[in-house]
Amino acid sequence: MIKIKSLHHLRFHVQDLKLSEKFASDFGLQTVSGNAETVYMRSASSAAYNYVAERSSESKLAAIAFSVDSISDLQTAVAQHGATPIRMVDGPGGGQAVSLHDPDGLPIDLVFGIAEHTPEPLAANMVFNFGHDKYRKNQAQKLAQDGPAQLMRLGHVGIYVKDYARCARWYQDILGFLLSDDMYAGNPNNKICGFFRLNQEDMPVDHHTIFLMQYGKSDLHHMSFEVQDFEKQFVCHKWLLARGWEPVWGVGRHLLGCHIFDVWMDPNGYRFETFSDTDLFDTHYKPGSYNVEGLPVDTWKDGPAERYFGEMPEEMKKSMLAPQGH
Numbered sequence: 001m002i003k004i005k006s007l008h009h010l011r012f013h014v015q016d017l018k019l020s021e022k023f024a025s026d027f028g029l030q031t032v033s034g035n036a037e038t039v040y041m042r043s044a045s046s047a048a049y050n051y052v053a054e055r056s057s058e059s060k061l062a063a064i065a066f067s068v069d070s071i072s073d074l075q076t077a078v079a080q081h082g083a084t085p086i087r088m089v090d091g092p093g094g095g096q097a098v099s100l101h102d103p104d105g106l107p108i109d110l111v112f113g114i115a116e117h118t119p120e121p122l123a124a125n126m127v128f129n130f131g132h133d134k135y136r137k138n139q140a141q142k143l144a145q146d147g148p149a150q151l152m153r154l155g156h157v158g159i160y161v162k163d164y165a166r167c168a169r170w171y172q173d174i175l176g177f178l179l180s181d182d183m184y185a186g187n188p189n190n191k192i193c194g195f196f197r198l199n200q201e202d203m204p205v206d207h208h209t210i211f212l213m214q215y216g217k218s219d220l221h222h223m224s225f226e227v228q229d230f231e232k233q234f235v236c237h238k239w240l241l242a243r244g245w246e247p248v249w250g251v252g253r254h255l256l257g258c259h260i261f262d263v264w265m266d267p268n269g270y271r272f273e274t275f276s277d278t279d280l281f282d283t284h285y286k287p288g289s290y291n292v293e294g295l296p297v298d299t300w301k302d303g304p305a306e307r308y309f310g311e312m313p314e315e316m317k318k319s320m321l322a323p324q325g326h
């Protein structure tokens, strides 16, 4: 089985490269290198880049790239799973890569050996005074800062799939993801969405690195970057509104994974998200299964699920647009 280390970057074809870079920059990504055809942008993490935009006649996802543990993972992908031959990566930090597709045809790249850089120092944590426990005494905390949140790392993607059962098997059996929670419509055997995390043995990892949802199409739904806390998300929300970008949903909190999220639409129709305060699980966590009917998208407020997920196929409307159970 292939061993995925992390979600490394996403590559897009975009019609307007400058506008795409402007949005990503306002969102908090920093340009590593670029020219009239391609731009590479990074977060504060050690990854050489997390976002690649290439000028094209059509805006679409070009690939979701995962980094793997060793070169043998690339060799396994080629020998056993129909991946393209190993190639050198043409980008900052070099490295090697192969390409393959999930069962719905979504393009997946596996990368190895892309040189890392020193991560940026992170801002100091807020000090909280909770109802019961007070940690800030004789200390005046000053927080308000305009601008984007510091994007600590690329954390997860949400993916639309046509055949959930088949794709869920593929991401588990071929790429080694572990199921954290799934959702069903009506019959508990009728699974339609699932959250999958990395297998890092005893090291707790995010509740999900990929979210798959059956939706009648194969595409990226959103990409999400971890930020320090909800304070930064609210400040960033105000910043992006002032810059004239389109909010999708948030700031809110998901029930499953329990993370705080804030979602924005980029100029190419893809959602960029920040998240903070997610559940962490090691391999011992037993997956949960939930009836999607009445499951809130956001525990802090109600809203039409279509606002978050996009226009829905009929079977999703019946289940997800049912009255919310809270």
Ligand SMILES: [Fe+2]
Binding pocket: 156, 157, 158, 222, 224, 261, 273, 275
């Ligand atoms: Fe997300």
